Amino acid sequence: MSTTFDYAPAPESRSIVHIRPSYGLFIGGEFVDGRGQGFKTINPANEDVLAEISEATEADVDAAVTAARKAFRSWSRISGAERGKYLFRIARIIAERSRELAVLESIDNGKPIKESRDVDVPTVAAHFFYYAGWADKLEHAGFGPDPRPLGVAGQVIPWNFPLLMLAWKIAPALATGNTVVLKPAETTPLTALLFAEICQQADLPPGVVNIVTGAGDTGRALVTHADVDKVAFTGSTEVGKAIARAVAGTHKKVTLELGGKAANIVFDDAPIDQAVEGIVNGIFFNQGHVCCAGSRLLVQESIADEVLGRLKARMATLRVGDPLDKNTDVGAINSAEQLAKITELSGVGEAEGAERWSPACELPAKGFWFAPTIFTGVSQAHRIAREEIFGPVLSVLTFRTPKEAVEKANNTPFGLSAGIWTEKGSRILWTASRLRAGVVWSNTFNRFDPTSPFGGYKESGYGREGGRHGLEGYLQ
């Protein structure tokens, strides 16, 4: 008889975080009250109210854009070296306050502390550090001898990586001499507001970064504001299309990073244990709230049983629960609304005839939770093979030949990412060259780096974030 030791809880202390009862908007370097109704942000792991958040109305957005425009005049004129130094400062302060940011991110978002601590926050600091270094080298970036900023950037980000998406938006915008008005998602505003304090600590000139909180109406007011020169959006394909329509005929430059339905392809010669880890990381990382999640597993028929057997065994060891517990692998679903969507689409999966499986796992009584789930017997026509679920739900399909794998992988309007698992180098390159996706992870998955361009083909959006490519969307 084998014995296993139970995990003891290893909670990260939340005492490092001081959440204020209420937060205003960050406009012109100061916190001001919004004119809207206000809303609450809650902890998705226990539904406790964390804080009252101001809602920015059209007038508030206008004030923020005006502050950004005013700041642009001087910010775009100071030397790149000086701009870079502010960004280096911000990168350093983020590193100094990394524990606080990680805990706050996990509380507001529901993601496991080991992810916010080891992935989100370090990558945020690295992103600012990377673009800080570009600020005084733009004339060497390949966008002409005298690249000019666009002006005021209106940026709208999602709730799945609140601080990381903020970094992806703000760092390149500031490095290139633009000023920004950023709207965080309504369910995860807290780290953006803490970032506003970091801007104050860094003595960033007032108005260079403005944070307006609110929901869809606030976002709409921002992207349609006449004095916004650049729109950067990460979120759903549906909203991305609405933005593309709204900016038609204007001078606004747009980058969109939207949905995905990535294929994770496992060939019969794959290193299976590594592939299983990659499959798990691909779909259960961040509760599957990842636009580039490997949500369609394409496994070669001859090894499907073996892969699924090992995958299920691995899934049985995933620890679902308290995001602040350092042992937790899968945290809370970010909101009741998202949980309802995942629940609905999973129901559709069953109704359409796919076979549903989850490991035995105890979910907390309060908060929003969804057990890691796989569907087998999925066909390409099933909604769970076509629509983005944005949760810990994997659809498994099989294939016989590499050509069939590529065809199935590309059979989607999306094109954000893909995974390839095989020991054969030439097969990796053959497959990678045929996949219509912006990021291809071979024998790995869900890797991110400030130097690595990220973004989609087709309806996953356009433009790239990260690397030299990430500068282009912020230059004339």
Added chain:
Amino acid sequence: MSRTDVRKTYKLYIGGAFPRSESGRTYLVNDFSGALLANAAKASRKDARDAVKAARAAFSGWSDRTAYNRGQVVYRIAEVLESRRAQFEVEVAAATGASGAQARAEVDAAVDRLVWYAGWTDKIAQVAGAANPVAGPYFNLSSPEPSGVVAVVAPDSALLGLVSVVAPLIAVGNTCVVIASQAAPLVAITFAEVLATSDVPGGVVNILTGEAAEIGPWLASHMDVNGLDLTGVADADLATDLEAAAADNLKRVRRAGVEDLSASPALDRMTRFLETKTVWHPMGL
């Protein structure tokens, strides 16, 4: 004794063939002085869809060619155009009223532009791509890939305008459906004869003549088109409508702008319709 000359029927160019418009419609094309030149085909929605189908069918073969081979083909277009330059000088002059010297200069510029883009086919990946120094044991490479099928409204400049929008698209591996200048469509169809005899596979470039305001919306909203180049759209309302329609499947859009086509081009006509693909692989023993 005078001879009655044999006139040419100007048709569309779709999938490497020269069909009439399925609609059976034509429109009058006059020269700069108002005298009849020909009846040009007036393309319909069905013609536009056929052209997209041909462009899509040609895409994988064309984008899979080696960059070196695409360069050879684009250079071949320049060679054939040069060899038929006398005909183009006459046609450009007839369409626009350009003097002999002006027409010669336009043909010169068109040939030179093709040569310029021919040289880019196997260089753009080195300029637009990157080896990314990620903070970890990974090989990480970004390379540009063509967006797919691009619909283009060509500018009114009869030959140089057409070459300036088509050459960059096909140099990087896209295939295209072009709405030729409504005022000067005949030069475009004669240019299609050059394409047809220059080793350009059928379907890589498809040329429609007719009204941009009529055909444009069908191409802008077509769900199997990946990009939209509005260079030749002068009407701001039409440009806005086409850009809005392009949002249905998030086409990459190049807006119309003020631009001097005779000036040396930048890279943006190529890069606007390139995607960046980043491939990761772990390093280790």
